[in-house]
Amino acid sequence: MKITAIEAIPFAIPYSKPLRFASGEVHTAEHVLVRVHTDDGIVGVAEAPPRPFTYGETQDGIIAVIEKVFAPQVIGLTLLEREVVVSRLARTIGNPTAKSALDMAIWDALGKTLALPVSDLLGGYTDRMRVSHMLGFADPATMVAEAEKMRDTYGINTFKVKVGRRPITLDTAVVRALRDRFGDEIDLYVDGNRGWTASESARAMKEMSDLGLLFAEELCPADDVMSRRWLVGQVDVPFIADESVPTAADVTREILGGSATAISIKTARTGFTASRRVHHLAEGLGLEVVMGNQIDGQVGTSCTLAFGAAFESTSRNAGELSNFLDMSDDLLAEPLQIRDGYLHRSSAPGIGVEIDPDKLAHYRLDR
Numbered sequence: 001m002k003i004t005a006i007e008a009i010p011f012a013i014p015y016s017k018p019l020r021f022a023s024g025e026v027h028t029a030e031h032v033l034v035r036v037h038t039d040d041g042i043v044g045v046a047e048a049p050p051r052p053f054t055y056g057e058t059q060d061g062i063i064a065v066i067e068k069v070f071a072p073q074v075i076g077l078t079l080l081e082r083e084v085v086v087s088r089l090a091r092t093i094g095n096p097t098a099k100s101a102l103d104m105a106i107w108d109a110l111g112k113t114l115a116l117p118v119s120d121l122l123g124g125y126t127d128r129m130r131v132s133h134m135l136g137f138a139d140p141a142t143m144v145a146e147a148e149k150m151r152d153t154y155g156i157n158t159f160k161v162k163v164g165r166r167p168i169t170l171d172t173a174v175v176r177a178l179r180d181r182f183g184d185e186i187d188l189y190v191d192g193n194r195g196w197t198a199s200e201s202a203r204a205m206k207e208m209s210d211l212g213l214l215f216a217e218e219l220c221p222a223d224d225v226m227s228r229r230w231l232v233g234q235v236d237v238p239f240i241a242d243e244s245v246p247t248a249a250d251v252t253r254e255i256l257g258g259s260a261t262a263i264s265i266k267t268a269r270t271g272f273t274a275s276r277r278v279h280h281l282a283e284g285l286g287l288e289v290v291m292g293n294q295i296d297g298q299v300g301t302s303c304t305l306a307f308g309a310a311f312e313s314t315s316r317n318a319g320e321l322s323n324f325l326d327m328s329d330d331l332l333a334e335p336l337q338i339r340d341g342y343l344h345r346s347s348a349p350g351i352g353v354e355i356d357p358d359k360l361a362h363y364r365l366d367r
């Protein structure tokens with residue numbers, strides 16, 4: 001069970017349909033595949049998605065911090081010493097997706113060593129999650145057509161609509177068009193990625209007050225401390241903190257400060273070990289949670305699913321598990337299949353994914 005080597009492999013897979021939102025856009029999945037090798041010949045995998053506009057990380061930076069800083073701190077430890085890994089990695093500030101991918105690759109290796117699914121090791125609550133699809137910026141007709149395709153092809157009926165553009169009517173028109181087209185058949189919530197001010201957010205929420213939204217997420221910056229509290233105090237649905245809560249301490253600060261009333265858990269930024277801490281904190285505080293999407297590929301989505309399916313509260317709301325559908329290809333030997341609005345987790349050991357060596361050879365950037 002001893003960790004003998006760690007690889008950080010850059011790869012790039014183009015999106016067939018780029019995702020646009022208030023804080024950025026993604027045209028190519030320029031991710032890092034992390035592989036953890038053990039002395040038993042086990043290989044654990046996970047992926048890190050660099051999101052410079054959210055956490056400041058880049059593909060090159062993730063590789064450098066894993067190879068130069070984290071690997072020397074972790075090689076020689078066993079797969080059971082995960083808390084030692086956490087405390088050593090915590091000496092380095094930031095780098096959430098690099099730390100998380102390493103953490104999850106270690107869990108994958110542990111599951112494979114024990115011949116057990118990670119989801120069962122974490123909690124084993126269910127084998128599936130309902131899927132929510134994120135709709136990126138476009139005009140109302142295009143976004144309605146996209147939702148229609150997702151519903152007809154995959155049975156998805158929960159949509160997170162990206163908002164945060166100016167004027168606010170660009171976005172409120174989309175949400176209204178979706179409700180007009182589908183009526184009560186779909187669930188809708190909105191995510192502003194900090195694009196609006198608090199007053200714009202309040203106006204937009206008022207304009208959408210008859211549209212039956214489930215949640216509102218990061219409509220304005222949490223750094224606008226007083227105006228964000230003012231906004232959250234008057235929004236009549238749970239207000240989800242996403243990029244403002246990359247750590248458990250951030251969750252505590254934002255919730256106790258009145259800047260949010262629910263949270264998004266993303267395994268891409270808190271791995272399995274810290275996501276478990278965040279989940280238990282949310283449970284203790286009595287918060288609703290949504291399993292979020294860091295614009296993950298299929299490896300990352302499998303991690304979100306493994307964690308989300310492990311607990312009752314993380315599997316209660318639909319999880320954001322479908323945006324890999326916008327990619328032109330992926331790395332898995334057996335691609336994920338969404339059916340009737342659900343994604344079922346694999347019962348294979350570890351995270352339950354197998355990397356296709358030909359696909360990795362084709363998309364990796366270091367050879």
Ligand code: MUC
Pocket residue numbers: 021023051054191193242243292293294295
């Ligand atoms: C989301 O929920 O915000 C877009 C930016 C980011 O950090 O994550 C994605 C999705």
Ligand code: MG
Pocket residue numbers: 191193217218242243264292
């Ligand atoms: Mg978000």
